[in-house]
Amino acid sequence: MAANKVIMVAEKPSIALSIASVLSHGQMSTRKASTDVHEFEGMFLGFHVHFKVTSVIGHVFSVDFPEKYQNWTTTDPLDLFQAPIQKTEANPKAHIRRHLSQEARGYGNLVLWLDCDREGENICFEVMDCIGHSNETRRRIYRARFSSVTEKDILKAMDNLVEPNKDEALSVDARQEIDLKVGVAFTRFQTSFFQGKYGNLDSRVISYGPCQTPTLGFCVQRYLQINTFKPEKFWAVRPYIMQKGYELQLEWERNKLFDYDVAVMFQKLVMEDGILEVTEIVEKQESKSRPSGLNTVNLLKVASSALGFGPQMAMQVAERLYTQGFISYPRTESTAYPSSFDFRGTLGAQVNNPTWGSYVQKLLADGYQKPRSGTDVGDHPPVTPLRSATEDMLGNDAWRLYEYICTHFIGTVSPDCKYVRTRVEFSIGGEFFHCVGHRVLVKGFTSIMPWLAVTEKNLPQFKKGEKIEVSQVDLHEGMTSPPDFLSESELISLMEKNGIGTDASISVHINNICERNYVQVLAGRKLGPTALGITLIRGYQCIDPDLCLPDIRSFIEQQITLVAKGQADHFRVVQHVLQQFRQKYSYFVKQIENMDALFEAQFSPLADSGRVLSKCGKCLRYMKHISSQPSRLYCNTCEEVYYLPQKGSIKLYKELTCPLDNFELLIFSMPGPDGKSFPLCPYCYNSPPFEGIDTLFGAVKSGPSSQLGKGAGMPCFLCPHPTCRHSLIAQGVCACPECSGTLVLDPVSAPKWRLCCNMCNFLVLLPEGAHQISTTRERCPECDSTILEVDFNKKTTPLENGETLYTGCILCDELLHSLVEMKYGKSFFKRMGGRGRGRGSRRGGYRGRGRGTGKKVDPKMSFRDF
DNA sequence: GCAAGGTC
Structure with missing residues (x-):
């Protein structure tokens, strides 16, 4: 070294x-x-x-x-x-x-x-x-x-x-293990339990996590508050006066009363007196402080409440601004600038900005303020602009976020806003009233952040002891109203306060509970919990409320902090915490019927869900298609579920049935105007070797249909055999020797490159070490099948001298002399001769009945023999 | 198919 x-x-x-x-x-x-x-x-x-x-x-x-x-x-x-x-x-x-x-x-x-x-x-x-x-x-x-x-x-x-610091590192290992085990155990259990039971549960995965679940808990808690809210009528006495040409409504010291008769009594007292006396005039200079540095959480809150950007999008836009060099690193907890921060340089970069350049010039000329002290967590400085930009350079969304970051930064070094607050107090009939006025002296930072400005409210002149006649006395009737759904910005505050997530992960948790269909983002970026979200939280509340309380995160944090500080052993802490969660898990499983009762009231059992679609091959009765995620078929008689490809539409396919299992065939179409379609058999789709076949096909699963044909996205085939209408998503490479069905790459053994017949499950094993297979335009002179080229990984090929390519027909067990000789010369076969085991030798995985072509071929080389 | 935490 x-x-x-x-x-x-x-x-x-x-x-x-x-x-x-x-x-x-x-x-x-x-x-x-x-x-x-x-x-x-x-x-x-x-x-x-x-x-x-x-x-x-x-x-x-x-x-x-x-x-x-x-x-x-x-x-x-x-x-x-x-x-x-x-x-x-x-x-x-x-x-x-x-x-x-x-x-x-x-x-x-x-x-x-x-x-x-x-x-x-x-x-x-x-x-x-x-x-x-x-x-x-x-x-x-x-x-x-x-x-x-x-x-x-x-x-x-x-x-x-x-x-x-090993201890701090170990505390993270502890968190990772706890989060993984707890999250995955609960998620798998509740997903398996509820998904197989209810049809209109619109969710592929019913996840649980020590961050995401309390996050959902906050949204549901507000929902329950709204739901249990009982509006009440209230009344307030509101006197009006005319003073120096201004009509003014006065506020009651009692604010409001919930008893009508008492409120009427006070109104009468005021009316009977009729003359207000000015008892006090208080004038006070107040100030509104400039903001402290911008951290991620505050950026996300403003982005949600003022710009209408969700946290996920806000972070994406901020990330782009950062990588393009317009702003500093956007993930930070700190609101205090480091002592070395170059304010003059950062401001200087903005002097030519067409929108706020002149304000910045003035600030530099008049002297900018030292920023307010905030908290310095020691991670990164607050988010600040680096380069100046215009809307044309950034595009609308990025511009709006950048504009906020700039004005916020300029605000932090601008003067405070100063104003005079005037409060005038009155008495009449033994009751007290007041009015308040504001007069702005120095706009300060509010001139660059006008949405934070103090609204001017002028009051007419009053003198202490002055008597004024009441022009009118109203009895205002109002009704208390429930709070609104939790706004995203409120949720971010709650998460921060309770230590749920970090600056980098808060947006992920919010996005998670939206994607899992637990909450929906409503107008004004309010979060409305769905039936699923509400039922889950109510379920935890009746089995074990700890599971959805924010304390569950603080508990984990507090335990791993012991490890970080070297006060407890990593292994013992993990064991201790997991032991507690394991007990909670066991209890949850035992009590799941209580949660299930809530699900039963909210969702319909599989048997009652969905529309009749196609016939089951076992009982020959109709099965129901459950279109909510995950899309599946349910046979009420056999009580079996058959999963279907997701994110597309499904219809009956020509009333044809699969020759293997008698299930009626379906046709699946991917979304979008040019979404491709392919037929499939629901039973085969759920059986090996086709089980989960769509996981092999990226384009089917997630990509736009235009990606089809590239990489994992493959075209779809029906078996060409006249009596076999078996279907699958696959790449047809060759005909099956048994039935002439299409031979396809077998998804189960990929990337071992077995080929499989879609109809009779005839399997052909390709040489190990093959790492790419492709079709040629050549046909086998023996059986007229398509000739394949197999490319070997050099490391595993038995060939000498780095030969890496084979050409041959997999059906007749024949390497084609003419083709190979043309490509590699006659010595090729000599080199290969010793390894062949001849026709008919079989290796594991080959399940074909092996009719072959009936013709002897030489040399004794076979793809199967590898 | 699952958690939460980094970062892109």
Whole structure:
């Protein structure tokens, strides 16, 4: 390990770039890899060294259960609490692990520049895991602690390197394990329980999570408040006066009364007196403070309430503004600027902006204010503009968010708003009334943030002791009204207050409960819970209210904080918390009938749901199509559910039946005007090897129909056999020797590349190591089937000299002399001859009855024989 | 098909 080589790893590419720029004074060379790598020479701990700076992209790993526990039907969710867990690369395609280990080779020092929070600390250990940090490597490990990516902070961190904090990292491991086990166990159980029971449950997955469920809880709590609200009538005495030409309505000190007779009595007293006396005039200068720096939560709240953007969209737009360099990093909890913040420079960038440039110029000339102190969590500075932009440059949505970020920033360094508040008090008939006026002295920040302006209200002149005649005394009748549905912005506040989610994940949880159909976003971005959302929360409330209370998150947080502080052992804390949740889970399962009673009242059983569509092949009675998600067929007689492809329409297909199972065929059409259609048999679709076939076909599942034909999206076929109308989604590559049906890639064994006949399940095993298969235009002279080309992975091919291509007919077991010889010359067969086992030899997986073509062929080579 | 947390 070279001691004069230092590798530094940041949490994301942009931070690596900033660190490298500062430490190299811009004199570094940059190379593209999984994430950019910057290299330069410099001083480290008093030595001249070679530096390399690169980054991860957030967490390198995520946790999940091993394969064995992935099957929903064979795994009891209760077992998940004790199941092992494994870490796998969060984004395997990014190859971060390989990247880090390669780049760190030969580097004797590692400096970890991950964000300074628990997650960052955890990623430190992920990085160490990737590059190896065992004793043998003898690499020195350092942790840089910094609260912003400014030159000052970076240099300070370099001078004060510490060790990574194992306890904090372990607390994140604990959270990950607890969240995974609890979330997945409850989700699998309640999904399986309710989905197989009710037809009009409009949800594919009925999820549970220690963040998402309390989030839903807030929305339902407000709904229940509204629902149980009893409006009440109230009355208020409202005297009017004419003063110096102004008509003025006075406010009652008692505000309102809920007893009509008493209110009438007071009205009479006031009317009988008829003369108001001015008892007090209080004039006071007040001020409205400029805002403190903008953090993510406040950005999301404004985006929702003022711009009408949902949190998910707001974050997407902010992310784009950030990557384009218009604003600073948008995920931060801090509302205080770091002491080193360059206000003059940030303002200076806006002086030529056509919208607020002149205001900024004036602010710079008159002297901007020091911002109000806020909280500095030590993560990132508040969200601020970097480059100036116009609406034309950004487009409408991004502009509106950018405009807010700019005006908010300018507001934070503008003067406070100052105004005079005048309160005039009156007495009449023993009752007291008042009126309030506002006169603005200094608009301050409200001139750039006009929606926060103090509204001017002029009052006519009064003198203390002055007597004024009442012009009219009304008895106003009103009705108390329920609160409105929880607004998204209120929900964000509640989540923040209760520690549900983080700046980066709050928007995800809100989006989750919308996508799972627990709440709907109504006009004005109010969140209205659906029947499913309400029933779930009411169910938890009657079985175990803890399950939907925000305390469940605080409990986990508090427990893992013990680990983070080194006050408790990681393993014991995890065991303790899981033990508690396991008990809660068992009790929940035992009591599920109580929740089910609520579901029964709200949803209809499968038998009563859906429309009659097609005949069951077993009982020959009609089955019902349940169109709500997940789309499926239900046979009332057999009590069987047959799942269908999702997100499309389904109809009866020509009243044809499947020759294999007698189920009536259906035709599925994907959404959209040019949505493709394909026929299918509901029974085969749910049976191996076709089970879940749509998961293989990205385009069917999620992509627009235009993607069909590319990659995983494949065209659809009916078996060409005259008596076989069996159907499937597949790529037809060859004819079946048994029935001439289409041979298709078998989805179960993919990517092992078995071929399977759609009609008779005749399976053809292709050579192992084949990693691509394609059709040629050639036909087999023996059986007239399409000739396939199989491409081998060089590592596994038995061929010598790197030959990687076969051409042949899989049906006659024949490699075609002419074709292969044409391509590779005669020596090809010699080389291959020794490996053949001849026709008829079979290997596992081949289930065909093997009629073959009846013709002997040479040489003794077979695709099946591999 | 499942959680929550990073980041893109």
